Structures are given as structure tokens and as C-alpha cells.
Amino acid sequence: MTTPGSPPLQTTTTTRSPLILRVAQGMAMGSADVVPGVSGGTVALILGIYTTLVGAIESVASTAGSLVRGDRVSAARHWRAVPWGFVLPLGTGMLVALAIGSVVLPPLLEGYPVQTSAAFFGMIVASLAVPWRKVAPRGVREYAVLVGLTLVAFVIMGLPETTVSGEVSLLRIGASMAVAICAMILPGVSGAFLLVALGVYEPVLEAVSSLDLPVLVTAVAGAALGLGLFSKVLGHLLDHHLSITMAGLTGLMIGALRVLWPWGGLEGRLDAPPAAGEAVVALVVAVIGFVLIRTLVVVGERTSPADPD
Template identity: 45%
Template sequence: MQLQQTATQVLRGFLMGSADIVPGVSGGTVALVLGIYGRLVAAIRSVVAAMASLARADLPEAGRRLRAVPWVWLLALLGGVGAAILLLAALLERLLEQHPEPMAGLFFGLIVGAVVISWRLVRRVTWSSLVLTGLVAAAFFLLLGLQESTHAEGTELATRPWWAFFLAGAVAICAMILPGISGSFILLMLGMYTEVLGAVDDRNLPVLLAFLAGAAVGLASFSTLLSWLLEHYHDTVLAVLIGLMLGSLRILWPWPDGLESTTLGLPDGGPVLLPLALAAVGLLAVLGVEAVGERRGVSAPPRRG
């Protein structure tokens, strides 16, 4: 029975990991659909609290909190996430290299779907939140235009220094506890998405360890702050996130070079219908995941209407 439960948890982790490497679909969203989101957040908070107790040299309290962590459950889940990333990163990297416009179209639809879901999570729409979303979207759209390329040209290898992977991991991990945004989306914004994919595919252990160390530090440092912000400034945080997602669509516009460029253009001899069709598929996929969660009656953050 225990083996079956562990295998089920690994499968859940694999589904979450598969979602984590696709911008716009977060592992947290999949956890919500699977009905394990609340337990996952509680386990993460228990680990962070235990680490904080260790830092204060409060060993009895740290031991008590560590014993409260469902380690078999959590490690099986994380094992599934890691397996999905290792197995699927190479495939996704090849698709991005060989079919940049269609893949950009798919991601475009995924992000639009995430925007729709995030907008529905806003509890009370005000003019100030609308203005904030618009300003953030415009500012980020223009900021992205300052760089023509999102990664080193002609390569999918890890070309950035180790500290860039550390910082990327620290920031991207915060998406685990933010509704409507994924870690892969954060990496896209930072221009580190293909870099991390390349590092995973090439088993570049030094930079991967730097990325994981950054993720651990980021989770420990920001989880409490982000939870507090969402509790006290829920709609403001969502307004900023929605603005960032809207602004990031500049990267995901399929033409002329997919994710490799922030330059905007019209189709010029390349595929047109396929990127548009995949954008629709991406949008429907994200909305479908949410609909499945609603039909299952899984608890979700409060929403309007």
C-alpha cells in the first residue's frame, strides 16, 4: 500500500514537473487540480520554518518541525518533478530550436490563458488596479525591447556565469506560491529559459547546483514575504503579475524568430496557421486545467463572481 502511494506521488510530481518546464502552466496549478496544493504549501512552510529554527540554533524546535514534515510524500513528489525535467528538457529544447514560431505560438496561448485565470482571481477590480496593470505591462513591454535577443545567439548551452543561474533560481522559485504565474515564465522574462534548458540537457552540474542553491535560498527568503503580500495586498500583487505577463507577450510573439528575439514582425514566408492553432490549443489547455479543478471541487483562491 505504501509503495502504491509513493508511486502515485511520483506520478503527481512528474505531471507537475512537466508543467513547470512549459511557460504559462505552473506546477502549482497542476497541484491544485490534483488536490495536493494545500498539503504542498504546508510542507514547504514546515521545511522553511525548520531551517529558520536551525539558523537560530533552536534545535528542539527545529527537530519538532522537521518531524512534522511528510518526508516520504514530499521527496516522492520532488523525485517525480526532477524526473520530468530531466526527461523532457531535451525534447523541448529541440522543438524550440527546430520549430521556433510554432512553439512561440503555443507559449503565447499559454500565457494568455494564465492572464485570464489571474484576472478572475482579482477580488475587486478598481481603476487603480487597471492603471497599475497597464503601466506595468507597458513598462515591461518597452524594457524587453531594449534587448534584441533573449539568449546567446546560436547556442542552447549554458553561457551565463554561475551567479546568473543562482539569481534566476532564487527568483523563479517564488512562482511556486504565486497564482497564475510559472517558474518557466519567470525564466523567460529573465532571458534564462533556454540557458537552463541547455544546462539540464547537457547535465551541467555546476550551474545546475547553482540554480538549485538559488532556488533553496529564494524559497526560504521570499516564501513568507510573498504569502504576507498576497494576504494583505492580494489584488495589487495580481495586478503587477498580470502586467508582467501582458508585457512578456513581446517575447512570445512568434514572428520573426520565436523566443529568440524581442523584435516584432509579421509572418514572412514562415508558418502562420500552425502558430495560431497552437496558441489556441495553449489557451484552451490552461483554461481546461482550471475547469477540471473546479469540477473536482478543489479549493482555490477566492475569485470574483
């Protein structure tokens, strides 16, 4: 997906990558989506599969839309356009990571909140260069979009957590998932954090760990609806307004750093470190996260070929 005058997004091809690599990429995205403050879309961008992912989602959504309209010919055409060799192993990896992450990650965040947030903070800072390098030219519009969406994400990530007493309705879960899934494919906007703000994060995680089928089916249906609608918009933007879109995605990632601030970020606060020693530990962990992602980005750029347009 490119526009004249804009550099092409570097992504891995769907046919040359081993199955195990796709599963691993899906697990990386799924793990990120479980953590409030981290976006699976950011991971996809870092791994070089973002535009392929959006295009695949768009094809699946088009297939479903054609079936709803009763246009079987169009549905078959869109179905054949879906890169199943990419989608199936990636989706499998995501589901495995979501299942594991729903059990493992919450205790990690609870037991080591400062270190975990610091690590993710460093990782996101390191990944900012990935979309920003795709912004060309860098004019007034691009910088305006960058600043504007930085502020939008900063405000959204400062939303207080909604506390829900009693049982959460299936309608609320479905609607919340429809909104959050859109954020999950946007680099910088955490779908998990939006679920926290909407008050359905814990019920959804509990449903995953306990295999609560009514809740899971509702969540999947809401996510499918939101993802299908939003992927068409995002696909159009990547096709026709690549530079502006990448500037906006960079801004979203910068603004989302607020929720990853190690001291009070998840609660919407930006507190100072309580002790110098804790600040030093957080800084070291953040630097390690930064170096790790920069290494992955550099290796990925040297070894991953571009998708054919």
C-alpha cells in the same frame, strides 16, 4: 490563504490526491520551467495547487532559517508543518520533467519555434482568467497594479539575450539561479527566459544533461537561497493582500505573452507573420492550446476541493 472580502483560492488538498497525480503535476510544472517564456508558477495556478505550493516552500524555508539560528524547537515545528505528501511527489515529478525536458524541449523549440510558441501563447491566454477571478474588489488599485506589472513584465521579457564567451563562473550561475527561481514560482514570469537573458540557460541545461555536479550543486544552492527568501514575501502577500497580489500576477502573465509571440518573441522582437499560411497554422495551434487549458481549468474547478484555511 485568504483575506476578508476576497474569494478563496481553489486548490487541491494535499491528502486526497493520489501519488501519481502529484507526480504528474510536478512533471507539468517542470516541463514549463524548461521552456523560455513559460512559468511553472502559471501551471501551478492552473492546476489549483499554487497557494499550497507557496505555503510548503515557506515552511521549508522557515525550517532552514530556524536551523541557521540554532532554534531547534522552531525548526521542528516548521518541519512538521511541511506537507511532505505534497512536496516529495511534486518535487520528484519536477526533477524527472527537468531531466527529460533538457533533452527533448530544446530541439522541439528549434525545429518548430512558431508552432511551439503559438501553442504556449494560447495556453497562457486561456489561463489568465484563473488569477483574475480571485481579484475582488476590482477597484482603482487593482487595475493600477494590473497595468503596472503588465508593463514591467513586457519590458523584462524584451531584454536581449546575453551572450557569454568562455566558461561561465559558478558564482554567476548561483546568483542567476537565485533570481530565476523566484520567477519560476511567479505566474507569467519565465525563470527559463531570465536564465537566457542572463546568459546561463545553456550552461545549466548542459549541466543537467551531463550531470556536471559542481554546476548542479551551485545551481541548486542558489535556487534554494532565492526561493527561501522570496517565498516568505510571496506568502505574506497571499495572506494579507490577496486581491492586489492576484491582480499583479495577472499583469505579469499578460506582459509575459510578449516572449511567446511566435515571430521574434524570444529575441525581444514583435515581427509580423511572414506568410498568411503560417499565420493560420499558428492561430489554429494557439486555439488548440487555448481550448486544452480552458478544459483543464473547468474540469479542475469542478473536481478539486478547496484547501482548508
